[in-house]
Amino acid sequence: MAKSMKKSENFSEWYNDITERANLSDKRYPVKGMNIWTPYGWKIMLNIDNIIREEMDRTKHEEVCFPLLISEDQFAKEAEHIKGFGDDVYWVTHTGKNLLDVRLLLRPTSETAMYPIFALWVRSHAELPLKTFQIVNVFRYETKQTRAFMRVREIHFFEAHTCHTDFDDAEKQIAEDLDIMDTLAKKLCLPYLNLRRPEWDKFAGAYYTIGVDTLMPSGRTLQIGGIHQYKENFAKPYEITYEDEQGEHQYVHQTTYGMSERLVGAVIGVHGDDLGLILPPDIAPYQVVIVPILAKGIQERIIEECRNLENEVKNAGFRVFLDTREIRPGSKYFDWEIRGVPLRLELGQRDLERNVVTFVRRDTGKKEEIERSKLITQITDSLRLIAENLLEKALSSQKKNTFLAKTLDDAKDAVGIVKIGWCGEEGCGTEIEEITDMTVLGTPIEKEDFSGQCVLCGKTTDIVAYLAKTY
Amino acid sequence: MAKSMKKSENFSEWYNDITERANLSDKRYPVKGMNIWTPYGWKIMLNIDNIIREEMDRTKHEEVCFPLLISEDQFAKEAEHIKGFGDDVYWVTHTGKNLLDVRLLLRPTSETAMYPIFALWVRSHAELPLKTFQIVNVFRYETKQTRAFMRVREIHFFEAHTCHTDFDDAEKQIAEDLDIMDTLAKKLCLPYLNLRRPEWDKFAGAYYTIGVDTLMPSGRTLQIGGIHQYKENFAKPYEITYEDEQGEHQYVHQTTYGMSERLVGAVIGVHGDDLGLILPPDIAPYQVVIVPILAKGIQERIIEECRNLENEVKNAGFRVFLDTREIRPGSKYFDWEIRGVPLRLELGQRDLERNVVTFVRRDTGKKEEIERSKLITQITDSLRLIAENLLEKALSSQKKNTFLAKTLDDAKDAVGIVKIGWCGEEGCGTEIEEITDMTVLGTPIEKEDFSGQCVLCGKTTDIVAYLAKTY
Numbered sequence: 003m004a005k006s007m008k009k010s011e012n013f014s015e016w017y018n019d020i021t022e023r024a025n026l027s028d029k030r031y032p033v034k035g036m037n038i039w040t041p042y043g044w045k046i047m048l049n050i051d052n053i054i055r056e057e058m059d060r061t062k063h064e065e066v067c068f069p070l071l072i073s074e075d076q077f078a079k080e081a082e083h084i085k086g087f088g089d090d091v092y093w094v095t096h097t098g099k100n101l102l103d104v105r106l107l108l109r110p111t112s113e114t115a116m117y118p119i120f121a122l123w124v125r126s127h128a129e130l131p132l133k134t135f136q137i138v139n140v141f142r143y144e145t146k147q148t149r150a151f152m153r154v155r156e157i158h159f160f161e162a163h164t165c166h167t168d169f170d171d172a173e174k175q176i177a178e179d180l181d182i183m184d185t186l187a188k189k190l191c192l193p194y195l196n197l198r199r200p201e202w203d204k205f206a207g208a209y210y211t212i213g214v215d216t217l218m219p220s221g222r223t224l225q226i227g228g229i230h231q232y233k234e235n236f237a238k239p240y241e242i243t244y245e246d247e248q249g250e251h252q253y254v255h256q257t258t259y260g261m262s263e264r265l266v267g268a269v270i271g272v273h274g275d276d277l278g279l280i281l282p283p284d285i286a287p288y289q290v291v292i293v294p295i296l297a298k299g300i301q302e303r304i305i306e307e308c309r310n311l312e313n314e315v316k317n318a319g320f321r322v323f324l325d326t327r328e329i330r331p332g333s334k335y336f337d338w339e340i341r342g343v344p345l346r347l348e349l350g351q352r353d354l355e356r357n358v359v360t361f362v363r364r365d366t367g368k369k370e371e372i373e374r375s376k377l378i379t380q381i382t383d384s385l386r387l388i389a390e391n392l393l394e395k396a397l398s399s400q401k402k403n404t405f406l407a408k409t410l411d412d413a414k415d416a417v418g419i420v421k422i423g424w425c426g427e428e429g430c431g432t433e434i435e436e437i438t439d440m441t442v443l444g445t446p447i448e449k450e451d452f453s454g455q456c457v458l459c460g461k462t463t464d465i466v467a468y469l470a471k472t473y
Numbered sequence: 474m475a476k477s478m479k480k481s482e483n484f485s486e487w488y489n490d491i492t493e494r495a496n497l498s499d500k501r502y503p504v505k506g507m508n509i510w511t512p513y514g515w516k517i518m519l520n521i522d523n524i525i526r527e528e529m530d531r532t533k534h535e536e537v538c539f540p541l542l543i544s545e546d547q548f549a550k551e552a553e554h555i556k557g558f559g560d561d562v563y564w565v566t567h568t569g570k571n572l573l574d575v576r577l578l579l580r581p582t583s584e585t586a587m588y589p590i591f592a593l594w595v596r597s598h599a600e601l602p603l604k605t606f607q608i609v610n611v612f613r614y615e616t617k618q619t620r621a622f623m624r625v626r627e628i629h630f631f632e633a634h635t636c637h638t639d640f641d642d643a644e645k646q647i648a649e650d651l652d653i654m655d656t657l658a659k660k661l662c663l664p665y666l667n668l669r670r671p672e673w674d675k676f677a678g679a680y681y682t683i684g685v686d687t688l689m690p691s692g693r694t695l696q697i698g699g700i701h702q703y704k705e706n707f708a709k710p711y712e713i714t715y716e717d718e719q720g721e722h723q724y725v726h727q728t729t730y731g732m733s734e735r736l737v738g739a740v741i742g743v744h745g746d747d748l749g750l751i752l753p754p755d756i757a758p759y760q761v762v763i764v765p766i767l768a769k770g771i772q773e774r775i776i777e778e779c780r781n782l783e784n785e786v787k788n789a790g791f792r793v794f795l796d797t798r799e800i801r802p803g804s805k806y807f808d809w810e811i812r813g814v815p816l817r818l819e820l821g822q823r824d825l826e827r828n829v830v831t832f833v834r835r836d837t838g839k840k841e842e843i844e845r846s847k848l849i850t851q852i853t854d855s856l857r858l859i860a861e862n863l864l865e866k867a868l869s870s871q872k873k874n875t876f877l878a879k880t881l882d883d884a885k886d887a888v889g890i891v892k893i894g895w896c897g898e899e900g901c902g903t904e905i906e907e908i909t910d911m912t913v914l915g916t917p918i919e920k921e922d923f924s925g926q927c928v929l930c931g932k933t934t935d936i937v938a939y940l941a942k943t944y
Contacts, residue, residue, distance in 0.1 A: 031586075032589060039539075041537055068502070069502055070612075071563075073504055088569065094565050094566075094579070095564060095566045097562065097563050097614035108565070119499060119509060122499075134512075141541075143568035156540050156542070
């Protein structure tokens with residue numbers, strides 16, 4: 003048994019350790035920053051993808067899949083975009099022994115792959131809005147330290163791309179995106195902040211960017227989503243126009259919404275404890291694990307009864323695993339605690355005789371006996387309670403680690419999210435970043451009541467900015 | 474309305490035309506050989522992927538996802554493999570403005586990405602067999618003419634990779650793969666041949682290869698699957714060993730099983746007709762389409778009743794679409810015929826009055842009235858009958874286009890699959906290919922009763938070889 007790391011003592015080591023021990027990812031792949039999705043981690047990711055697909059279906063986005071490779075000339079059309087991504091792209095220059103005429107790059111995001119084609123797809127106002135999405139891998143040559151799920155060079159990525167007749171319709175899309183984000187975050191039991199990023203930290207080419215941030219136990223925030231209003235910024239260079247009701251050609255207004263495998267990173271970091279992962283029931287590969295406690299003489303009966311349990315739980319619509327490995331029950335508990343399975347059922351001779359099942363919650367460790375006939379109700383209720391508990395704990399931790407700082411000195415001392423008065427000027431913003439060694443995450447999209455001074459220049463202001471160290 | 478192409482007159486043009494008009498793929502992407510999966514085509518592909526995932530789950534394969542990029546040194550370890558794929562790979566040489574120390578290539582298939590890691594994963598006989606698969610995109614710089622789904626440069630790809638203690642256990646895996654192939658092919662209503670490829674046409678690095686071929690209406694065959702016995706060919710260079718029961722280190726025996734988006738190409742080509750696609754019910758994005766026939770005065774009642782129908786059909790577990798577009802019913806029929814929806818329901822005033830639904834099968838065009846109360850039974854039965862009919866038609870067409878040729882001249886004149894006597898020598902095989910301008914697909918894995926002469930050298934033989942022109 004490997005020694006357990008304490009999450010509270012060294013979050014970073016704990017995170018790396020648990021990622022490995024829970025078998026979420028294998029980091030030994032010989033190309034740096036590119037990890038292998040092992041079966042358990044991949045199942046979590048696919049479960050998240052499925053929730054996203056359900057939400058996309060509900061909101062009538064259509065799934066597409068664009069090519070990975072983008073030609074240099076298409077990529078270069080929007081000046082800000084290439085400035086933002088150009089240094090981090092992987093270039094394909096040869097096929098076999100032959101030099102390519104035009105270099106190709108691996109998509110770091112798909113604007114420049116999609117928009118030349120959107121220019122062909124969009125024709126009339128009647129076809130708008132165009133709402134599409136894809137779930138693909140994107141590539142960014144990150145130079146900062148890599149970390150499983152949080153900073154990697156091949157990124158499992160969701161991106162929605164929409165086209166609208168005008169700014170207001172695009173704004174409606176952003177409201178819908180925020181609603182989707184909320185549904186998803188609830189299923190992942192994650193609190194989050196919607197912050198309008200400062201001008202100097204927008205997505206390359208965007209008119210504005212909403213960063214969706216969650217607070218990790220280290221006190222750093224992790225961006226888990228990005229929602230962008232492009233206005234006509236891409237429509238112009240890519241000539242995406244439609245014919246309006248008067249027969250005039252107009253540029254579309256565009257939005258995008260991106261999320262990635264960082265969602266898995268957030269779930270690991272926010273919910274886990276010293277024993278291992280704690281997975282939100284909606285994305286757990288197994289929601290229930292069954293451990294037989296074999297007693298001499300009636301082993302077969304116990305296994306048989308466990309199979310009955312397994313079928314009953316499966317037929318009720320839950321994801322369940324019956325662990326029949328030939329190792330001690332204690333080792334099984336240990337394994338499934340590391341892997342964060344929300345509920346464990348134990349069935350031994352005593353349970354069998356009394357027609358009960360021993361029932362253990364991963365989040366609280368609480369153990370109780372449940373009457374056999376009440377099992378399914380109990381599972382249903384407990385999974386809901388676990389989800390609620392995870393969200394509440396995370397919310398209260400975020401609250402506890404959010405501070406209003408009156409001065410720069412106060413801000414510097416804080417670990418977590420720091421709110422400050424800010425005049426709104428870029429000059430002050432970037433200097434505050436330098437002095438505090440934190441990042442200006444932005445301003446809340448729903449205006450907060452505030453009146454005070456900019457912590458740097460002292461100017462009276464009603465703007466609150468959020469600061470944090472970030473991943 | 475674009476003019477319809479006749480499938481029987483020019484299969485190739487019909488195929489390209491229908492792929493576009495059914496909105497399966499957009500070929501206007503500016504990088505050659507890389508097409509865009511549009512929503513309808515992508516849904517078909519995802520439905521096929523889901524069937525594959527179910528089969529993988531049933532047979533206890535675990536899904537993984539390995540990185541796209543492979544370093545040159547890992548790729549080069551198996552000599553035959555690099556000979557087979559080296560000329561067709563895309564090379565990444567730079568990130569941003571910087572030259573990479575070690576060149577990276579985009580996987581053309583994942584042996585060389587996975588096997589260095591399998592060497593770490595596999596330790597003891599107790600952990601074998603290792604059964605994994607992934608569904609990813611692979612890249613091959615095809616120099617032949619590209620064609621949607623059938624020959625592209627970015628390929629949507631399924632690949633199962635397994636490790637076994639010995640040859641016999643690996644052979645059992647191949648039997649299981651053949652069983653999976655059979656289940657899948659039945660759901661796609663595709664007849665196929667399992668042919669052991671001749672030595673000179675094996676997968677690069679394999680001990681032997683079974684090609685799974687289906688006959689297209691053009692008379693050419695399309696390979697839709699490949700099942701490979703590697704023996705220890707990769708285990709040796711990648712040092713994948715396990716400790717046997719005696720504590721000795723042994724090389725694993727490996728197999729792979731690959732399929733791709735060609736399955737979509739086969740479905741289009743084999744089943745479609747002059748009106749458009751005909752989709753097998755198991756993979757149709759919509760199995761049923763409902764078209765309201767609006768009559769003056771009771772439009773709302775008809776729409777309402779159509780919504781009831783939609784709900785009823787959906788609740789019975791079918792994929793259904795209610796087409797409320799403001800265009801003539803005839804245009805809707807036309808559209809959904811192109812897109813190959815297996816069943817169309819029409820509901821108008823007469824139907825409403827008589828408590829019936831008009832019911833049209835895409836495969837036969839047969840139109841009948843169905844009592845409202847019998848609708849779900851009728852849908853269930855009809856979808857089964859459609860699948861059976863598609864498979865039967867395809868089987869009979871394959872039979873009709875398979876010939877036994879006694880001489881090379883006979884072989885040369887045939888269009889379709891040609892069976893010949895073959896001595897089994899490579900020299901004769903390749904010369905037969907040259908003379909007939911056909912490919913030796915191989916020999917059936919279940920030996921056929923035959924006694925005759927090699928069509929080239931005249932030697933007495935009991936080997937039947939299959940020849941065809943191929944895609």
